Amino acid sequence: MVGAMQVIPVIDLKDGEVVLAAGGDRSRYRPVHPQSLICEASEPIAVVEAFLNLHAFATFYIADLDAIEARGSHRREILKLAETFPDLTFWIDDGGPAVAIPSRGNLRPVVGTESQSQAFDLSGSSAILSLDFKHQRALGDPGWLTSAGYWPDTVIAMTLDKVGGHGGPDLALLSELQIRHSNRRFVAAGGVRNRDDLRRLAGIGVRAALVASALHNGALTGPDLENL
Numbered sequence: 001m002v003g004a005m006q007v008i009p010v011i012d013l014k015d016g017e018v019v020l021a022a023g024g025d026r027s028r029y030r031p032v033h034p035q036s037l038i039c040e041a042s043e044p045i046a047v048v049e050a051f052l053n054l055h056a057f058a059t060f061y062i063a064d065l066d067a068i069e070a071r072g073s074h075r076r077e078i079l080k081l082a083e084t085f086p087d088l089t090f091w092i093d094d095g096g097p098a099v100a101i102p103s104r105g106n107l108r109p110v111v112g113t114e115s116q117s118q119a120f121d122l123s124g125s126s127a128i129l130s131l132d133f134k135h136q137r138a139l140g141d142p143g144w145l146t147s148a149g150y151w152p153d154t155v156i157a158m159t160l161d162k163v164g165g166h167g168g169p170d171l172a173l174l175s176e177l178q179i180r181h182s183n184r185r186f187v188a189a190g191g192v193r194n195r196d197d198l199r200r201l202a203g204i205g206v207r208a209a210l211v212a213s214a215l216h217n218g219a220l221t222g223p224d225l226e227n228l
Contacts (some may be wrong), residue, residue: 005198006059007186007225008091009019010212011053014065019043020216022136023166024190026065026228029164036216044077045084050198054215055225057172061091061110061189061210068095068115091128110156113140124150130156130189154185156210164213169197175204194219 012019012029019029020036031042039050044183051057062081073094082090086106097120104122111122114132119141122129129151132139140161144150157177159170169191176187188201189210198220201209214220 004207005202006208007055007198007220008059008208008210009057009215010189010210011047011062012060012065012212013044013077013138015072015174016074016077018044018047019065021212023165024160024163025227026069029065030087032216033140036178037054038216043080048081048085048088051215054222057088059089059091062093064092064094068093068112070095075198078107095122099152112158113138113144114160119143119147119150121150123150125152127152128154128156128187130158130162131177132158134160139162148181148184151181151184155181156187156189157188158210163189165191166193167191167200169209170195171200174201174222178205183223195224 012021014029019063022028025197031040032047033042039047039056048060056169059153062078064074064075065077071120078090078092082105089106089108091110093112095115097111097116104201108126108128110130112130112132117140131144137177138145157174159173162170169188174188186206187208187210188206192198192209192211193214198209211220
């Protein structure tokens with residue numbers, strides 16, 4: 001926790017390694033090492049350990065980019081992480097519906113709308129919904145936005161073109177969602193640069209954020225996470 005803000009580190013998996021986002025353009029994602037200031041390797045277990053050396057995070061978000069793009073899977077690596085760190089919770093987005101990775105043990109499925117051709121009911125489930133946006137446009141079936149009754153309790157607002165960028169989170173979008181659906185717990189994703197961005201999110205009522213670049217580049221330090 002950072003004050004009332006939960007920071008959830010992001011692990012993007014591509015070709016067997018953890019990669020660092022670049023403006024949401026997945027073709028430009030490259031292994032975190034040697035880009036990262038905190039990681040000495042790009043292997044998933046090593047990256048989780050590096051994050052834990054920075055702060056006692058309890059929850060991690062994993063995007064299996066190969067599975068999302070239907071060109072492979074990191075299921076074995078994900079299950080190994082769950083086994084190696086049984087006290088951590090991993091949110092898993094592999095591009096499939098919630099049944100692809102059912103909630104079991106310390107794994108929770110994320111349903112990303114960019115990968116879904118049709119909206120379906122997630123209310124009351126343990127799944128997490130990721131409402132995906134790119135260039136101010138909602139991705140996937142537009143029914144996801146018009147059928148809020150389908151939403152589970154936790155909803156990620158993922159602005160893909162801001163992921164790995166330096167423009168800050170989409171405060172307008174997040175504020176609108178928070179006001180219109182105050183009974184949901186929203187998680188900001190994309191563009192968080194530093195502790196000031198986290199304060200801005202808290203100021204509009206958003207109490208959780210997915211973060212990667214700011215942790216890797218040192219903009220968010222261990223003392224920041226403890227003292228903000």
